[in-house]
Amino acid sequence: MFDVLSIDEDKVKHIMDTRSRLYPLQPRGLGTAMKEGLVSYITRLSEAHCTDVGSLVSYECSPNFENPRIYSYQSNKVNSSFYKDAYTINCFGAICTDMEYALTKLTQRSDISEMNLNKWVFTPRNKAIVKKQKHWCIQCYSEWEKEGKALYDPLLWSIELIKICPVHKTLLQTSCSGCNMQIPIINQRSLLSHCIYCFKSLVSVNEVRLVESEDELLFQVWLCDSIGKLLMYSKEFVDTSSICNALQSFRENYCDNNDRVLSRLFLLENKRRQINAYCRGAANPHFNLLLWFCYVLGIELISVCTGGEFTQIERKPSELLQDSKKYFMLESKWSKIDKEIVREKLMDFLSNDHPRSFNSISRELDIQESYLRKMFPKESKLLTAKYTEYRTNKKNEKMRLQKEKIEIVLNDYYQANGSVPTISMLKKLLGNSHVTFKQELMSHYHDQIKEFVEKKV
16 A cells, blocks of 8 residues: 655655646757747647646746736737737847746756747847737748647747748748738737638648849858858857957057948948947947857858957959848838828828727838827828817717607606616616616606606696
C-alpha cells in the first residue's frame, strides 16, 4: 500500500512550483536567420491549448503584465485598443517587455527573449522597424505542410524593409488571395494557416511573384543576409554609444573630422546636422541609416553592432549608390499627399447630405486621423460639428418616436382595462422587456400617469 506519510512535502512543493502554467512549446528556428517571431509563437501557443489568441492574452498573459492592458471581458472584442499597438510585440517597447515577461513566467522557458528585437540597443526604439500586417511565403508554408512541420512566421519576415523570402527569393505575400484583405499581424482570431476574414487557406500555392528589378533583388538578398546574421547573434549587444563612437572615429580618420565631407561621402548632404548629432553621441542613427552606412562602405552590419569600426576599404561607386539609395531612404507617407486634393475631398464630405464620422472619413482616405486634424483644422472642426449635430438630431428623433409609442400603448391599455400598466407590463407591451428604460422615458411615463389620474378625477 502507498505510504502517504513517506511523501516529502518540500519535494512536492518544489515540483509544483517548477511546473509551467502553459505548455512550454518549442520555438522554431532558434539559432538561425529564420527564427520564429514572438507574435507567431503566441498564435501557435493558443492553437496548442485549443483556444484563440484573444482568450490566451486576456485570461493568461494580461494578469502577468506590469499594468493589465486587456481584460477578460475584452478577449473577443474586435475593437480592443490593445491590438492597435500589439504588433510591437515583435520589436521592443512596453507591450513587448510585458509579453516577454508573461510568457517566460507562464511557459518557464528561458529563450522567449530570443524571439523579438528587445536586445537591439544600438538603434532608437522606433516601432516602424516592424510591419503591422502579416507577410508570408506561400512556398515555405507549402513545404512545411508537406513535411509535416508546424507552420510559423519567422521574425525576419516582420522587418519592414524585407520584401522577399530569403530561402526562395520570391516576394512575400501581403494579402489574402480569397478576399484580397491585408491580415493584421496579430488579432483576437489570429491563425497562421488561414485568413481571419474569409478563412481561406494561406498555404495554397498561387502564382509566385518575383522582384521586378534585378538591382532590387540584389539589395533584398544583401538585406536578408545582413539582418539574418544580426538575428543569429546570441550574445548581448554592446552599449548604445558604440555606433556613435564608431562614426566619430571614422570621421576623424577618413574625413579630416569634417561633417561636410562625411555627409557627402554617404550622399546625405541634406542630413549634415543629423550626422553631426550621431558623431557627438546626441542620438543614435535610425536602423535604415545604419544599414545605409554599412552598404556604402561594404562592411558587415553585425561587426559594427557588436563593437566593430567603420572603414573605407570597399566603398561602392557613387553611380551605383545613387540608384540604391531609394531602397533605404523611404519617403514619409505624408510627404506624398497632395493637400489640395485632400482638402477638396473633405469639402465633398462636408457638402454631402449624409454626414459621416471623422474616423470613417480618415479610413476611406487612408490617412491618419491625427494628421488630418493637424493639417486641415478648419475642415476637421466643421465635419466633426456636422456629424455631432446629425447624431444629436437622430437621437432626439428616436426619443420622440419612443415617447409617442409609449403614449399610444398607455391609451390602448387604459381604454381596454380602465387602468394604467405598470412599468414591467409596459416593457412587455413595447416588446423590449429586457431593456432598462432611460431616465427621460421614465419621466415621460410618470407624466403620462399623472395626466390619466387628473382626467379620472
